[in-house]
Amino acid sequence: MNPFTKRKINQNTYHFKTKIMKNQNLQDIKTYPEMNQNIKDYLEFRSDVVSLYALKRINELEKELETLKVSHKNVISEEDERTSQVAR
DSSP states (O other): OOOHHHHHEEEEEEEHHHHHHHOGGGGOOHHHOHHHHHHHHHHHHHHHHHHHHHHHHHHHHHHHHHHHHHHHHHHHHHHHHHHHHHHH
């Protein structure tokens, strides 16, 4: 990993910690796609077993979520199609 990437990860981690310190209740923490990617980059950068495990699990869950979104979209489309056929 190049020094620029390390610096960026460290800066993003600092901002992440600052946001968490402002919102100490877990329910109050807002999530953002950019921050999610920064956290994944940080986990990969750390490269310890726990971080790599967490990164792998996050990637698995994101893939599963995308699959479910596609399935849900297909079910809604099929339902809409059936509804329009019944209306005819």
